[in-house]
Amino acid sequence: MNMEIYLQxxxxxxxxxxxxxxxxxxxxxxxxxxDCTYRVQSRENFDRNLPMxxxxxxxxxxxxxxxxxxTETIFxxxxxxxxxxxxxRITSISxxxxxxxxxxxxxRTKNDGIAEVFNVGRYLDRIRQTPDGLRIESRTxxxxxxxxxxxxxxxx
Amino acid sequence: MSQENLIPLLPVWDQPDTSRIPFWAYTSKDIHKQxxxxxxxxxxxxYVGLEAEIxxxxxxxxxxxxxRSVIMVRDAQGxxxxxxxxxxxxxxxxxxxxxGTVKSFVCPYHQWNYxxxxxxxxxxxxxxxxxxxxVKGGMPKDFNPKExxxxxxxxxxxxxxxxxxxxxxxxxxxxxxxxxMLAYFDRMFNGRKLKVLGYNNQRIPGNWKLMMENIKDxxxxxxxHTWFVTFGLWRADNRSELKMDRHHRHAAMISTKGEGGKNAxxxxxxxxxxxxxxxxPRFLDVEMEPWWNGxxxxxxxxxxxxxxxxxxxxxxxxxxxPNGHGSFDxxxxxxxxxxxxxxxxxxxxxxxxxxGPAGFVSADDGEVIEFSQQGFEQKPFHRTLAELGGRxxxxxxxxxxxxxxxxxxxxxxxxxxx
Ligand SMILES: [Fe+2]
Numbered sequence: 413m414n415m416e417i418y419l420q421x422x423x424x425x426x427x428x429x430x431x432x433x434x435x436x437x438x439x440x441x442x443x444x445x446x447d448c449t450y451r452v453q454s455r456e457n458f459d460r461n462l463p464m465x466x467x468x469x470x471x472x473x474x475x476x477x478x479x480x481x482x483t484e485t486i487f488x489x490x491x492x493x494x495x496x497x498x499x500x501r502i503t504s505i506s507x508x509x510x511x512x513x514x515x516x517x518x519x520r521t522k523n524d525g526i527a528e529v530f531n532v533g534r535y536l537d538r539i540r541q542t543p544d545g546l547r548i549e550s551r552t553x554x555x556x557x558x559x560x561x562x563x564x565x566x567x568x
Numbered sequence: 569m570s571q572e573n574l575i576p577l578l579p580v581w582d583q584p585d586t587s588r589i590p591f592w593a594y595t596s597k598d599i600h601k602q603x604x605x606x607x608x609x610x611x612x613x614x615y616v617g618l619e620a621e622i623x624x625x626x627x628x629x630x631x632x633x634x635x636r637s638v639i640m641v642r643d644a645q646g647x648x649x650x651x652x653x654x655x656x657x658x659x660x661x662x663x664x665x666x667x668g669t670v671k672s673f674v675c676p677y678h679q680w681n682y683x684x685x686x687x688x689x690x691x692x693x694x695x696x697x698x699x700x701x702x703v704k705g706g707m708p709k710d711f712n713p714k715e716x717x718x719x720x721x722x723x724x725x726x727x728x729x730x731x732x733x734x735x736x737x738x739x740x741x742x743x744x745x746x747x748x749m750l751a752y753f754d755r756m757f758n759g760r761k762l763k764v765l766g767y768n769n770q771r772i773p774g775n776w777k778l779m780m781e782n783i784k785d786x787x788x789x790x791x792x793h794t795w796f797v798t799f800g801l802w803r804a805d806n807r808s809e810l811k812m813d814r815h816h817r818h819a820a821m822i823s824t825k826g827e828g829g830k831n832a833x834x835x836x837x838x839x840x841x842x843x844x845x846x847x848x849p850r851f852l853d854v855e856m857e858p859w860w861n862g863x864x865x866x867x868x869x870x871x872x873x874x875x876x877x878x879x880x881x882x883x884x885x886x887x888x889x890p891n892g893h894g895s896f897d898x899x900x901x902x903x904x905x906x907x908x909x910x911x912x913x914x915x916x917x918x919x920x921x922x923x924g925p926a927g928f929v930s931a932d933d934g935e936v937i938e939f940s941q942q943g944f945e946q947k948p949f950h951r952t953l954a955e956l957g958g959r960x961x962x963x964x965x966x967x968x969x970x971x972x973x974x975x976x977x978x979x980x981x982x983x984x985x986x
Contacts, residue, residue: 457766485793487792559769564926
């Protein structure tokens with residue numbers, strides 16, 4: 413195992429968690445390459461090879477549009493996210509590209525103060541090594557709890 | 569309001585007509601039980617799925633009619649059967665997988681075995697065991713397997729869509745949906761094979777009727793769905809119609825998107841921003857399809873169980889699955905057609921970002937339903953208002969009316985006897 417990459421990726425995922433938990437969408441956006449894809453897909457669809465996803469964004473422009481939706485247009489109950497991301501499991505390293513997975517659990521807390529398990533799954537990642545550091549080329553969040561608790565607004 | 573009226577014990581419709589709907593219609597457990605009986609289990613066809621979900625012999629999908637677990641299965645003759653997921657022996661919900669392929673259904677508890685039509689085929693130790701030359705135990709001599717099959721539902725198929733009913737006397741499906749809605753149904757399901765793209769599931773903590781009403785309410789899209797308006801997909805002056813079947817239970821909201829731009833109707837709405845552009849226009853890369861025959865969006869409610877969605881290139885069924893008076897699961901099946909090009913499939917998938925639990929537009933709907941239910945629960949003696957466009961029930965050629973909601977409750981009152 414390449415310890416340096418392992419540590420870099422571990423730190424990267426923790427930074428990712430910090431960004432989404434802080435609703436720091438500019439920072440979230442910066443963690444992706446320009447030609448990125450970002451998907452939140454139920455395990456049901458993933459396992460059955462069905463292309464449908466709850467969210468399927470296939471360019472940085474789409475990520476920006478999603479942020480605009482989150483911050484400006486979508487009406488929803490305010491809530492906070494708390495991500496717990498496991499250590500990464502690196503499945504391959506080639507020139508400039510890391511393929512890896514990590515388990516995650518996202519807790520949702522609304523203003524009534526009750527925390528609940530909101531989304532549980534794993535990231536399937538392709539991560540680019542760039543001069544500016546690691547960047548997500550592709551992240552699919554495959555979630556086990558197919559039944560979403562009403563609506564999913566923020567990125568996972 | 570006197571104290572004894574605060575929680576209505578008897579559901580009495582104390583409003584002059586259905587332009588005002590008592591909150592108890594959404595909060596009463598008894599009413600909910602009656603709805604299951606009178607709307608979901610008797611006299612109505614409920615959506616169960618698409619034929620394309622079970623193409624081969626033995627393919628099955630587990631779903632629900634109302635709150636009863638059922639299995640839709642393809643048999644060896646190409647027929648589709650719907651059977652209840654309750655074993656004839658000890659009543660166990662034996663089918664645990666959501667989908668799969670089987671030769672027969674077996675309840676693991678005592679290995680009772682049913683064919684793909686739900687007929688009981690095998691009962692272990694039916695004839696007892698032979699011990700010391702004597703037969704011991706077993707089912708009584710008069711045990712008749714024919715009496716212990718799975719409950720078989722009536723099945724209707726049209727255009728690749730499957731409906732089922734527990735009611736042996738239910739009217740023919742075509743009569744049930746009526747000629748007005750049938751035209752729109754056939755427009756979307758015109759015989760081309762469907763291609764399932766996948767599912768979205770959300771649990772919405774609100775009464776199931778609120779979802780029917782949401783899709784019978786053309787008042788809200790331009791106001792709640794800021795995204796629609798911001799990017800010019802919804803305009804109050806779009807050509808549009810509201811239509812119902814003769815019972816007013818089913819409805820269609822039909823609209824045709826006009827050319828964009830600023831005018832009095834859009835500038836009335838605070839969220840319209842003429843200069844807003846998407847960073848990636850593919851979300852709204854609409855391609856006209858020949859089968860549309862004009863309308864760019866047709867949203868149909870087939871009472872009580874399903875919504876059929878065409879919003880430009882995004883087509884889906886949305887299955888309402890109640891669980892108690894205050895919650896339902898909303899299951900979206902997105903699909904395309906067999907002759908779709910890969911580009912069209914991509915377009916449908918991309919536009920699906922507007923819909924479902926994370927949708928730019930639909931996420932709003934689930935949220936407002938949750939908070940409506942909260943309002944009803946705290947004030948069950950009160951009522952909602954649906955008077956936009958007057959108090960009458962009639963088809964319209966505009967969107968500024970709540971007539972479809974009034975129509976649905978007129979029908980609801982008749983069937984429920986309240
Ligand atoms: Fe809506």
